[in-house]
Amino acid sequence: xxxxxxFARKFLMTFLGILGGFSVFMWLVELLEHLRRFxxxxxxxxVLAYMALLHLPQVLYQILTLVVLLATVMMFITLAxxxxxxxxxxxxxxxxxxLIAPILTAFALGVFTVAVINPVVATMSKRYxxxxxxxxxxxxxxxxxxxxxxLRQGKTDQQIAIHADSANLDGTHxxxxxxxxxxxSSRPTFRIDAAEAVLETGxxxxxxxxxxxxxxxxxPEAEAELFxxxxxxxxxxxxxxxxxxxxxxxIPIWELPAFITALETAGFSARSHRVWLxxxxxxxxxxxxxxxxxxxxxxxxTRFGHTGLMVLFAVLAxxxxxxxxxxxxxxxxxxxxxxxxxxxxxxxxAILLALSMLLHxxxx
Numbered sequence: 001x002x003x004x005x006x007f008a009r010k011f012l013m014t015f016l017g018i019l020g021g022f023s024v025f026m027w028l029v030e031l032l033e034h035l036r037r038f039x040x041x042x043x044x045x046x047v048l049a050y051m052a053l054l055h056l057p058q059v060l061y062q063i064l065t066l067v068v069l070l071a072t073v074m075m076f077i078t079l080a081x082x083x084x085x086x087x088x089x090x091x092x093x094x095x096x097x098x099l100i101a102p103i104l105t106a107f108a109l110g111v112f113t114v115a116v117i118n119p120v121v122a123t124m125s126k127r128y129x130x131x132x133x134x135x136x137x138x139x140x141x142x143x144x145x146x147x148x149x150x151l152r153q154g155k156t157d158q159q160i161a162i163h164a165d166s167a168n169l170d171g172t173h174x175x176x177x178x179x180x181x182x183x184x185s186s187r188p189t190f191r192i193d194a195a196e197a198v199l200e201t202g203x204x205x206x207x208x209x210x211x212x213x214x215x216x217x218x219x220p221e222a223e224a225e226l227f228x229x230x231x232x233x234x235x236x237x238x239x240x241x242x243x244x245x246x247x248x249x250x251i252p253i254w255e256l257p258a259f260i261t262a263l264e265t266a267g268f269s270a271r272s273h274r275v276w277l278x279x280x281x282x283x284x285x286x287x288x289x290x291x292x293x294x295x296x297x298x299x300x301x302t303r304f305g306h307t308g309l310m311v312l313f314a315v316l317a318x319x320x321x322x323x324x325x326x327x328x329x330x331x332x333x334x335x336x337x338x339x340x341x342x343x344x345x346x347x348x349x350a351i352l353l354a355l356s357m358l359l360h361x362x363x364x
Contacts, residue, residue, distance in 0.1 A: 003088065007101035010079075015071035015109065019060070022067060027056050043135060051135075054128040057121045058249065064113060068106055068287045069318035072294030073311055075102070080298065096358060099295055106291045110284025118280060119252035126250050148265075149174070153236050158183060160232075164197070166265070171241040172199040179204075179232060188214050192232065199236060206230040248276035256280075271339070275332045278343040279325075286325070289347040292354035293317050299358070321350050 030052035038048060060067075079085045088098055149171065151162040159182045164174035179192040190213050194206035209230040212220040251259050256277050260270040297314035325346040332342035 004101040007098065008105045011071060011075050011102040011105050012109075014075045014078075015067060018070050018074065019064075019067050022063070023056065023060060026059050027052055030055050030059065038135060047135075051128065051131055054124050054131065057117075058125045058128070061113075061117070061121045061249070065283075065286050065290055065322055066318065068109070069290040069294050069315070069322075072102060072106075072291045073298050073314050076295060076298035077311065085299070098299070099291070099358075102291050102295075103288050106287040107284045110287040114253060114280050114283050119254060122250055122252040125247075129250065151236070151241065153234055158189070159186075160234075162197075172238050173197075177206075179206075190214060192230070194230070197232075199234065199238065199241075202233065202235075204232040204234050206232060248273040253277065253280050271335065272333050274339050275329050275343065278339055279329060282343050282347060285344070285351070286347045289321060289350040289354070290318055292351055292358070293321060296354055296357050321346060 031049055034048040034052050034055075035045075038051075076085070085098065148163060148165045149167050151164075151171070152159065153162070154160045161180040161182070162174070163178045163180075165176040167174045174197040175195070177194050177197045179190075179194075179197075180188065181190040181192075183189050190211060192206065192209055192211045194209040196207040198205045198207075206227070207229060209227045210224055211227065211230070212224045214220055216223065248256070251273070256273060260273050260277070263270040263273065294314045296317070297310040325343075328337065328342040328346055331337050332339045
C-alpha cells in the first residue's frame, strides 16, 4: 500500500509540474496573441495580461489529456533510470500492479476535472467573452431559456428585444414571435406580435402581425394595426445569430443537460452540446487510456537502450489517440456517426489494446 501511495504521489507531482510549465508558456503565447489582436494604444498592457490569464484555463483544459500522457512518460522514465521499477519487481510486484496507482490517480484527476475544474473553466470562459465583447464594442445577441429564444438588435438610440417560442436550426425563422421596441432611455415604444418572422437581408419579414404603438398618449389597443405582411428593419445576420450561441465549453457541465433540453425545445440542434457532454463524462476514461498508452513504451529498464526512441513512440501513440478522438467528435458533430460511439470508442479501444500489449510484453 505504501508503494501505491508513493507511485500515486509521484504521478500527481509530475502532472502538476508539467501543467505548471505549460501554464507559463501558454500564458506568454496568449499574451502575445492578445497584443497582436488588440490596439495597445487603446487597451493597456495590464488589461491584455488579464485577458490572457482569463483565456488560459480554456486553452489548458483542451490539452489536459496530453499532459497526462507526458506525466506518465516522464514518471516511468524517471523510475526506470533510478532503478525503482527494478526494485519493485524484485519484491515480487509485477509491472501491471505498478500501474494500479497511476491509473487510479489519473481516473480521480479526470473525475475532479469534470466535477470541479469544468465549471471554473466555463465561468472564466464566459467572463473572458464578456471582456472581449466589451473591448470590441459588441454584446451577445442570443439567449436560450425555458421560455424560448431571446434575441436583441439595434443601436444605442433604439433597441429591439425579440422573443420567440421556437425557431429553425439557424435562428433565422422564428415562430410565435414578439418584438419589443425601446428608445435610448429604455422606455417602450412599440410591440409587435407575429405568427412567423423570417430574417431577410436587412429586415425581418413578419406574417400576420399586430403592432401596438406606445409613443402617443392614446389607447394603444384602440390604435393597434394589423398587417398581413410587415417588414421590420434589422442589422442582424445569420452568422451573428449562429456565433452568439457560443461554444458548449462555456457552459458548466452541471447546467449542460438543462441547456440542451432548452435548446432543443427552442427548435435548435444540440448535437455539438451532446458531443461535448459525453466527451466530458468520458474524460476520466481518456486519462486512463493515456496512462496505459504511455506505459507500453516506458515500462522497461534504461539498460535495454533506445529510451529516446521509446519516448518518441509513446508520444506519437498518445497524439494519435488524441487526434483520433477529436476526429470522431467532428464526425459526430456532423451527424456521420452516433455520438456515444464517437466519444467512447477511441479511449475504450486504446485501453483494451494497451492492456493486451502489456500482458504480452510484461510478466504481469
